[in-house]
Every structure is written in C-alpha cells, then in structure tokens.
Amino acid sequence: MISQSLTLTWRSLIPLKNSPGQLLAMLLQPVFMIVVFVYLFGGAAGGDRSQAVLYMLPGVLVQVALMATIATGMNLATDIGNGVFDRFRTMPIARLSPLAGRILADLVTMLITVTISVLIGYVVGFRVQTSPLEALAGLGLVLLFTMALSWGSAWIGLAAKSVTSMQAMSTAVLLPLTFGSSAFIPATDLPGWLTTWMSINPVSHLAAALRGFMVGGLQAADVWITFGWTAALLALFVPLALRAYNRRVR
Template sequence: MTTALSQGLTLAWRSLIPLKNHPGQLFGLLFQPVFMIVIFVYLFGGAAGGDRAGAVAYMLPGVLVQVALMSTITTGMNLATDIGNGVFDRFRTMPIARSAPLAGRILADLLTLLITIVMSMVVGYAVGFRVTTGPLSALAGLGLVLLLAMALSWGSAWIGLVAKSVTSMQGMATAVLLPLTFGSSAFVPATDMPGWLSWWMGVNPVSHLAGALRGLLTGGPHASDVWITLGWTAALLALFAPLALRAYNRRVR
C-alpha cells in the first residue's frame, strides 16, 4: 500500500511538470475563477438578492463548487490522451502498482484544483467575500469540495478509459456535469424555481455540496448537507473506483 502511494505521488509529479512548459494551461488554472466570479457575481448577482454583497456571499461558494466539479473532466481527458499516445503501454512494462498511474493522474488534477480554489478565494476576498465562521470550518468546507471532486474524478477516469476519443469523453462528461451544476442551488435558491425544478435541486448532490460549503464558510445550518455530501462521496468512490481500475486493466493488458 505504501509503495503504491509513493509510486502514485511520483507519477502525480510527472503529470505536473508539463505545466511549466504550457503557460496557457497555467493561465487557465489561475484566471478561470476570475471569469466565473465576474460572470456570476456581477452579471447574474441580482438573482441572489439584488445587492453585490449578498450576491458574493451566496454565489462564491457556488462558483467554487462548479469550478471544482467541471475541472474533473480534465482527468478523463488526460487519461484518454495518455492512452492515445501510448504512455500507459510504457507504464505496463514498469514494476509499479496497477493503480499507481490512475491514482497519480487524479492526485495531480486535485493539486491543480487546489491552486484554482485558492485563486478563487483570493478573488472572492478582493470582491468582498468574507469567511464569517473560522479557519477550521473553512478548511473543512474546502476539504469537502476536494473529496467530492476526487470521487467524481474516478468517474471521469472511467469515462476517459472507455471513450473512443478525447472529444467523445469530453462530450459525455459535460453532458452529465452541466445539468448537475446548473440544475442546482449553487447560484439560485431552490425556492425561486418552479415546483419540478425545485424538487430536482433539492435532491441534486451539487446543491447539498454548495449548501454545505456555504454554511461552513458563512454560517447557517449545514450539518445535513455535509452528511449527504459525504454519503454521495462514498457511493461514487465505491462505484467508480473499481470500474476505472477494471477499464484500465482492460486497456493496458
């Protein structure tokens, strides 16, 4: 187990090194939250109460959630690209654990996601967002986002391993994530929506993640949202981690 973790960390570092040679990708990691916050807070802020302070307090946690979940698509895209380039054929000949390449890829993407989250918090602070709970509560909220993103990354990895191409993988993952993120209460309260949409937003796991993060950052009831999010995380891991490992073994054997 320790050896597999060490190998996964080594491969994660291998996946991060190319960032220094691709400034455009690094630019996207750093400035994607800026664009998202400008769009949702300044252009659509009226939906959260009409004032900028209220919009920032409500929407910034939603922006963090959306950025985190949409970033999981890159896990499957990178895996599909590596398979097409024959990278995993070379891994197959190396004396490493079967799970190490997948774990390394997911860990690398979580580290880049952490950069994006930190940048989001910096931008949020610049536009007026304030954490009103405490540092431990805030860290718990951000950790919860990373946990669910990790679970979804295994799902993205599975799609990337079974998809015929990078384009098809991106299309399938986007078709799943867009209804989840935009059909949630991440940006608009469920009470403002029609009955059927309000019901969907109430059962949507993204709504619970956004509610948990909002409560952990700015206060308010959030315990049930935290437990529901942890339950979804465990369920997604139990489902997609074995599927991804099985698909990986089939692709590289």
C-alpha cells in the first residue's frame, strides 16, 4: 500500500507543472499575507517593522499552512465528482491508497508554500534568532499539526455535496481559528472574553510554539498542547474520513 500511495502522490503532483495559475497562487498567497500583516498591521506587534516581522511572520507561516489544508478537501471533492476514484476502484491497488496519496501530495505542496513564506520573510527582514535545528523543529510541528487538520478537510470534502460547499465550510472553520488566535496580536491587547478564547485556541499555541522555536522564549506547554490537539484531531477525523470515503467509493 505504501508504494501505491507514493505513486498516487506523484500522480497528484504532476498536474502542478501544467497549472501556472495554481503555482502563482502558491507564490502570491504568502506575499499577500506578509504585506498585509507585517506592513499594514505591523504597529500592533511592537511599534516598528523589525519587531512586527519577528512576531508576525511565525503567525503568517501558521495561517498559510492552515489555509492550505482546504486544498485537500477541494481536490478530493473534485476527483470524486469527476469519477477519478471510480477508475481507481477498478485497478488492483489498495482501497485507501488514493486517499493517502491525495493527503501526502497536499502535504508536499504545503511544505513548498511554507518554504516560500520563510524565504519571503527573509526578504522583508526576518531572521531566525535560534539554531537552524530549532527552526526546523518548529516547522515540523506546523506540518504535523496541519497534516492532522488535513484529515478534517478530507472528511469535509468527502461529505460535502460540491466543491463550493466544501470550501465554504472549511473557510468558516479556519477563519475563527486563525484570526481568533494570538498568531498576529498578543492576547493581552484584547478584551477579556477574546483572551479566554485565544487561550484555548490550538492555533494560538501552535503559533506561540513556532515563534519560540524560531525567535526564542519557547514554552514547553505550547508544544505539548499542540501535540495533544494533533492527536485529538487524528483520533477524530481519520475514522470519520475513512468512513466517508468508504461510503462515497463503493
């Protein structure tokens, strides 16, 4: 099953070379996010752009990675609607290989998007204040969390009636998680009820952990809470996605 899943991962990645619009979107999304949050709203993070870059870029990396998970559900909904999975069903391959291959492919594109975001961050003045290994550990934590969230996106994509409804549902979930977190602004600058929400929001802990890995001041609690949320998401959404997949592909 592993080799089949990897083959289907490559199958999902090949169309990127013939889709300049999708590649351009991967390039422009981090540029847009960094320009908006660092240059336009940068004063909220400390009063000058250098401090804004240090605080906000980890938050931008987290948001870019989270928003990229929407592609998993959209691509699954598209493939099922086009009958691609019906053709896979007639082939001598493991039943779950197409689903695993789709998620792995989107994880690769997510890694590309995060890498582009880091490079753009360096252009605007961001510098890692810790060791390269710590920075890589932080990025690995982000990818691990978003991989777990991709299973949730896969479940929505398999359960949704159309690509449009899938995108709307995913956006409705992700926007409160990202913008209602401390990824872009300290929780101390906000009203008490919103501070409470931020304290339990997993994205706040993920952004804080990445910031600690890349800038310094890492709190172990943020890492362990992120691991806990990752395990919970996997435990919840993997069975749901597999059940929805089995219902749609018979």
